[in-house]
Amino acid sequence: MTSVLIIDDHPIVLQGCRRMLEDAGVKTVLEARDATSGYRLYRRHHPDLVIVDLAMQGGGLGGLEVIRRMRSHDPRARILVFSMHSDPIIAARALEAGATGYVLKDSNELMKAFDQVRSGTPYLSNDLAMQVALVRTGVRANPLADLTPRELQTLSLLAEGKPYGRIAEELNVSYKTVVNACSQLKQKLNAKNLPELIRVAVQLVSTEP
Incomplete structure (x- = not known):
């Protein structure tokens, strides 16, 4: 394998991945800090493998x-x-979208996953494999399955009783972004107002697999 594209908005992650890949003999490592520019690089260079984060800053x-x-x-x-x-629901959605593998950043499995995926074999982090297997059979019927990773994060923080300002700080986004996310959540979860959305959030998060 000669080329890999990394799409991640954290410079430290990009540097760490590049170092490990180059140590493993990868000749060309391309980098993008957002999904849009990452897709452009993908179309232009057609790398052999793509490593991508799900929740990135920016539009x-x-x-x-x-x-x-x-x-x-x-x-x-x-x-x-x-x-x-x-969250196994997020992992299941990534696999449904077309990902070949899913590995957690706080694990030590990146290169193991890389070797397996580049051979064309699907890979799931050990901690997630069983949970995802259980979730995927019913993921389409779960109301959380239609939410984006950012919306799931927001919903979880709402369930903890945190206000918009605190949620914005924890997710490192603007206050307006949180307001917009909550507006989308109300529509998707059929909540008429914020108190109802918080009540739904508590119910869903407490029963999440």
Whole structure:
């Protein structure tokens, strides 16, 4: 394998991945800090494998959407999600979108996952494999399945009783972004107002697999 594209908005992650890949003999490592520019690089260079985060700052494409586009462009694309999200619903959605593998950032499995995905074999972090297997059979019927990773994060923090300002700080986004996310959540979860959304959030998060 000669080329890998990394799409992640954290410079430290980009540097760490590049170092490990180069040590493993990868000749060309491309980098993008958002999904939109990452997709452009993908179309321009057609790397052998893509490592992508799901929740990145900025507008434009999200992680799941860029996975769908890459998979649509090339059904044989090898895509490894490298994410902090350990929620099995998010992992299941990434796999449904077309990811070949899913590995957690707080694990030591990146290179193991990389080796497996580049050979064309699906990979799931050990801690997630069983949970995802249980979730995928009913993921479409779960109301959380239609939410983006950012919306799931927001919903979880709402369930903890945190106000918009605190949620914005914890997610490192603007207050307006949180307001917009909550507006989308109300529509998707059929909540008429914020108190009802918080009540729904508590119910869903407490029963989440």
